[in-house]
Amino acid sequence: MPVVLAFMNLKGGVGKTTLAAALAREFVKDAAKKVLLIDLDPQCNLSSIFFDPDEIVRFAPQQTVLHALYPDKGDPARCLKGVKRVFAEGSLFHTERSINLLPGSMEIYKIIATAGANEAEFCIQNFREVISQATAYDFVFIDTNPSANLATMCALQASHFVVAPMVMDMFSVRGIRILKEVFVDKYRWLNEDQRIIGIWNKVDIKLRDSAATSRLEKALAKSNPEILRWVLANRIYETNHLHYEGSRKGFVQDQTNVGRLDFFNRVLNELGHVCAELLQRIRLVHA
Ligand SMILES: Nc1ncnc2c1ncn2[C@@H]1O[C@H](COP(=O)(O)OP(=O)(O)O)[C@@H](O)[C@H]1O
Numbered sequence: 001m002p003v004v005l006a007f008m009n010l011k012g013g014v015g016k017t018t019l020a021a022a023l024a025r026e027f028v029k030d031a032a033k034k035v036l037l038i039d040l041d042p043q044c045n046l047s048s049i050f051f052d053p054d055e056i057v058r059f060a061p062q063q064t065v066l067h068a069l070y071p072d073k074g075d076p077a078r079c080l081k082g083v084k085r086v087f088a089e090g091s092l093f094h095t096e097r098s099i100n101l102l103p104g105s106m107e108i109y110k111i112i113a114t115a116g117a118n119e120a121e122f123c124i125q126n127f128r129e130v131i132s133q134a135t136a137y138d139f140v141f142i143d144t145n146p147s148a149n150l151a152t153m154c155a156l157q158a159s160h161f162v163v164a165p166m167v168m169d170m171f172s173v174r175g176i177r178i179l180k181e182v183f184v185d186k187y188r189w190l191n192e193d194q195r196i197i198g199i200w201n202k203v204d205i206k207l208r209d210s211a212a213t214s215r216l217e218k219a220l221a222k223s224n225p226e227i228l229r230w231v232l233a234n235r236i237y238e239t240n241h242l243h244y245e246g247s248r249k250g251f252v253q254d255q256t257n258v259g260r261l262d263f264f265n266r267v268l269n270e271l272g273h274v275c276a277e278l279l280q281r282i283r284l285v286h287a
């Protein structure tokens with residue numbers, strides 16, 4: 001069974017999508033893991049890192065997350081056969097290290113908005129079935145949109161960890177606290193130690209070598225004392241290399257034309273450290 005990470009925060013724009021992609025690539029690079037990315041956000045931002053919008057809307061519904069939630073007929077896990085390979089590299093031993101993507105679908109809005117209790121349960125069970133059939137992977141990363149709805153429940157029902165990117169402000173810290181408050185009765189594992197893993201993202205580069213960030217961190221922790229316990233020590237700083245805009249596609253690690261190499265290497269370095277700490281945390285908890 002793969003270890004399943006849900007990238008979540010009720011605050012938008014904190015880097016859920018960006019870090020899901022970048023850390024997947026890092027998991028493969030550093031630890032030779034096989035990763036499945038699932039785009040459970042109807043906005044399809046994760047899919048858009050790899051494909052143009054007109055390609056995404058042309059994917060057959062059976063090859064998107066729509067089928068995983070609500071198959072028109074048959075086995076929901078059939079969508080795993082249609083996943084898109086977004087990275088592949090042959091190693092020395094000819095084992096392939098790869099990342100596949102189950103693309104998103106805007107159509108799932110219709111289900112999220114209208115599902116009654118029975119249909120909701122149907123979707124949750126289908127999604128869980130898909131994950132339980134994803135045995136070819138070491139990890140599944142689920143990207144979610146910033147809301148507390150049926151899609152959120154599908155992800156939480158199937159996940160072992162919440163990975164919560166946060167920028168250093170009150171709302172993104174509260175975004176996790178409230179997510180936990182809303183769902184902890186239903187998903188008791190959210191209460192277990194270290195199951196929610198915070199990552200500081202987009203940290204102001206000016207704060208890099210000063211005590212100011214830790215002062216800020218402490219101030220935020222005052223009203224949310226849990227966060228200091230579960231946020232990773234390694235952080236990702238604000239950088240153009242992680243700022244997706246225009247037509248740039250693919251993983252940050254595979255960018256060419258990177259400008260100043262020292263800046264680019266700094267980002268790779270940060271991603272490497274976060275990946276290592278994240279894997280360590282997962283191993284510790286998920287024995
Ligand atoms: N460390 C970073 N530095 C600069 N820009 C970033 C960083 N992380 C993410 N971004 C950018 O911030 C925006 C929001 O990130 P995104 O991953 O889409 O957030 P979310 O999925 O939480 O809504 C995107 O334009 C993304 O490219």
Ligand SMILES: [Mg+2]
Nearest residue numbers: 016017041045
């Ligand atoms: Mg997103």
